[in-house]
Each structure stands twice: as C-alpha cells, then as structure tokens.
Amino acid sequence: MGQCPPRSSGITEAFKADSFREKINLGVGAYRDDRGKPYVLPSVKTAEKKVVESNLDKEYAGITGVPAFTKAAAVLAYGAGSDAIKNDRIAVTQSISGTGALRIGGEFLARFYPSSKKIFIPTPSWANHNAVFKDSGLEVVKYKYYNKNTIGLDFDGMVEDLKAAPEGSIILLHACAHNPTGIDPSREQWKQISDVMKGKKHYPFFDMAYQGFASGDTEGDAFPVRHFQSKGHQFCLAQSFAKNMGLYGERVGAFSICCESAEEKSRVDSQLKILVRPLYSNPPVHGARIASEVLNNPELNQQWLKEVKGMAERIISMRALLKENIEALGSKHDWSHITSQIGMFAYTGLKPEQMDQLAQEHSVYATKDGRISVAGITTGNVKRLAEAIHKVTS
Numbered sequence: 001m002g003q004c005p006p007r008s009s010g011i012t013e014a015f016k017a018d019s020f021r022e023k024i025n026l027g028v029g030a031y032r033d034d035r036g037k038p039y040v041l042p043s044v045k046t047a048e049k050k051v052v053e054s055n056l057d058k059e060y061a062g063i064t065g066v067p068a069f070t071k072a073a074a075v076l077a078y079g080a081g082s083d084a085i086k087n088d089r090i091a092v093t094q095s096i097s098g099t100g101a102l103r104i105g106g107e108f109l110a111r112f113y114p115s116s117k118k119i120f121i122p123t124p125s126w127a128n129h130n131a132v133f134k135d136s137g138l139e140v141v142k143y144k145y146y147n148k149n150t151i152g153l154d155f156d157g158m159v160e161d162l163k164a165a166p167e168g169s170i171i172l173l174h175a176c177a178h179n180p181t182g183i184d185p186s187r188e189q190w191k192q193i194s195d196v197m198k199g200k201k202h203y204p205f206f207d208m209a210y211q212g213f214a215s216g217d218t219e220g221d222a223f224p225v226r227h228f229q230s231k232g233h234q235f236c237l238a239q240s241f242a243k244n245m246g247l248y249g250e251r252v253g254a255f256s257i258c259c260e261s262a263e264e265k266s267r268v269d270s271q272l273k274i275l276v277r278p279l280y281s282n283p284p285v286h287g288a289r290i291a292s293e294v295l296n297n298p299e300l301n302q303q304w305l306k307e308v309k310g311m312a313e314r315i316i317s318m319r320a321l322l323k324e325n326i327e328a329l330g331s332k333h334d335w336s337h338i339t340s341q342i343g344m345f346a347y348t349g350l351k352p353e354q355m356d357q358l359a360q361e362h363s364v365y366a367t368k369d370g371r372i373s374v375a376g377i378t379t380g381n382v383k384r385l386a387e388a389i390h391k392v393t394s
C-alpha cells in the first residue's frame with residue numbers, strides 16, 4: 001500500500017515475498033474487515049450509484065472544487081452551530097485528500113503567514129509531514145510528544161516546548177488518532193494546550209485524517225478543532241475522507257482556514273485560488289460528489305455514521321482482544337497502552353530488533369518503530385499474533 005511511503009512499501013514487498021500461509025501484514029495504512037479484506041462502505045456504494053445514475057456531465061469544477069462537498073466538509077469538522085460556520089468565517093477548498101490539504105496549507109503559510117516560516121510537528125509524527133512541509137518551503141521543527149518510558153503522552157514536555165517556541169509559531173496538531181502513536185491528549189489537556197497556544201499567539205494547524213474513525217463518533221473526534229474554534233483561535237485544518245469513508249484512492253479532502261471575519265474569509269478565498277490554480281487548476285469531481293452525497297443525503301448520512309462507528313468498534317475490539325490474548329499467555333509486561341491508545345495504529349513499544357524478529361521468525365510484518373496497524377488484526381489471526389509478540393518480548 002502506498003499510504004505511508006516509503007517505509008511501509010518495503011514491508012509490503014517483504015510480506016508478498018513470504019510464502020507462509022498464516023503471514024500477517026500490520027504495515028497497511030488502510031482499514032481491513034475481519035477477513036483481512038479491503039472494505040467499501042455500503043453507504044459509499046449507494047452514494048456512488050446515485051452519482052452515476054444522476055448522469056452529471058464531466059465539466060471542470062471551480063478552482064476550489066465541488067461547493068456542496070466543501071460546505072458539508074466544513075460543517076462536519078466545525079459543527080453546524082459553530083460561530084465560524086454561522087458567521088461565514090471559513091475559507092475552504094477541496095484538496096487531493098489529506099496530503100493535498102496539508103500541502104496547500106504548507107504553501108499558504110509559507111507564502112502568506114507573516115510571523116514565522118517554521119512549523120513545529122510532534123515527535124514522532126506521520127512520516128510524510130516532514131517532507132510535505134519542507135517541500136512547501138517551511139522549516140520543520142519538532143516538539144516533544146511521546147514518552148517512551150510510559151508509552152504515553154509526554155504532556156509536560158509538549159507544553160514546555162510550546163511555551164519555549166517563539167511567539168506566533170505554527171504548530172501542527174493531530175486532531176485525533178495521532179499517527180503513529182495512537183496517543184491523544186485528553187479533553188482537559190486539549191483545553192490546556194489551547195490556553196498555552198493562545199497565550200503565545202501560536203497558529204494551530206490541525207491535521208484531521210481520522211474524524212469518526214478514532215472513537216466512532218465524528219462529533220467527539222472533532223473536539224479539539226471545535227474547542228479551539230470556540231476559544232477564538234484562528235487556525236487551519238486539513239481533512240481527509242480516505243479513512244472515514246474508505247475513499248483512499250479517490251483522493252477526497254478539504255483544506256480550510258478559520259478566519260477572523262467573513263471579510264477576511266473572502267480575501268483568503270482569493271489567496272487560496274491564486275495558490276491552487278498553478279498547482280492543479282481544479283480538483284477531481286467524482287470522489288467529492290460521492291462524499292457530498294454521503295454528507296448531504298440525510299438517510300445516507302445516518303447510515304454512514306453507523307458504518308464509521310462499526311469500523312472504529314472493530315478496531316477497538318481488536319485492541320482489547322490482542323491485549324487479552326497476550327496477557328493470557330502470562331506476559332509480565334504492562335499492555336494497557338494497547339487499549340488506551342486510539343485509532344488505526346498501536347504503538348507497541350517493541351524495539352526495532354524485536355520487530356525484525358517478528359518478521360523473520362513469525363512472518364508478522366510492521367514498521368520498525370513498533371507501530372502496528374490494528375486494522376490488520378482479525379479474530380482469525382489475533383491468537384497467533386499475541387503468541388509472536390509474547391515470544392519476542394519475553
């Protein structure tokens with residue numbers, strides 16, 4: 001799979017080359033059902049059928065994409081009742097999925113943000129963040145995030161780094177289901193992060209690639225974005241519909257900026273158009289039309305919310321099953337982080353040599369940093385996986 005190039009592409013090659021029938025691939029950055037198969041959401045299938053049947057033409061979209069889609073995407077993230085939506089303060093453009101949204105954001109800030117050309121990202125962060133922002137013309141700096149001793153959040157370290165960053169710095173925040181650690185701040189901690197950032201006049205850049213996919217609740221997962229909005233921050237947001245709608249290859253996303261006023265929003269709209277036009281003129285329409293149908297058709301929307309919940313719940317139950325199975329084998333280690341983490345990925349705390357051992361001796365493939373894709377776990381392979389993890393950690 002190409003989700004997290006280049007690291008997981010090597011894993012896929014090694015996995016393919018292994019002839020063992022019970023081999024397990026935990027390097028994939030995409031959801032799998034309990035038979036280990038890709039999943040096309042029934043709501044998405046129905047929406048696509050409706051789009052095809054409506055026999056629309058294939059004319060170009062405007063520079064900022066399909067308006068019915070971008071409007072609904074903004075409502076999904078910010079909330080219909082938010083002040084920013086009600087007062088028309090959100091400048092939004094369709095993007096080539098989440099990566100494209102991050103890139104537009106990087107380019108926008110590199111060109112127009114006056115205070116700083118540095119972006120602070122967590123350690124660790126999604127493997128592509130560094131390259132996306134560097135290629136946008138920003139300097140990438142790290143802030144503390146992960147505490148390897150507790151396999152949890154280094155909240156004090158994070159706050160310390162946010163306080164130490166020069167006033168007006170750009171700070172990248174994973175809105176939910178932090179990739180690769182699966183460790184998110186609590187709501188109380190998000191409130192403190194918001195206060196610290198407000199005090200330092202930092203500029204938040206939210207990456208929300210997993211709305212709904214983390215907890216099963218699209219509203220709950222959007223808490224940080226909505227909280228920052230309610231506290232009067234101005235910020236930008238990258239949204240992806242790859243995971244929560246399973247639209248990976250359709251490349252459906254949105255980039256938005258929560259502006260101070262409707263007047264500022266219309267100026268930002270023009271700046272976004274100036275930026276997007278020479279990049280790709282205008283975005284593809286098919287996936288955006290599907291997502292728009294899913295978001296705007298009340299019946300399909302209800303169905304989709306249940307299906308997102310279903311995916312999140314399968315992941316959550318696989319976490320519990322993995323922990324249970326390892327503990328049943330008599331492991332002396334504390335595996336509570338497996339269930340306290342959230343989203344598609346679990347950060348096991350396994351060392352690179354243990355990950356090598358998993359691959360070489362047990363045909364279990366995942367990235368060397370100890371990250372496993374919980375989506376690759378099934379009721380059929382969890383027992384063997386637990387045994388393999390137990391063996392390499394005892």
Ligand code: PLP
Pocket residue numbers: 003004029096097098099100126174179207209240241242248253
């Ligand atoms: N941001 C994070 C944190 C991710 O994990 C991913 C995908 O794995 C993305 C952004 C971008 O995904 P896409 O471009 O497929 O929407």
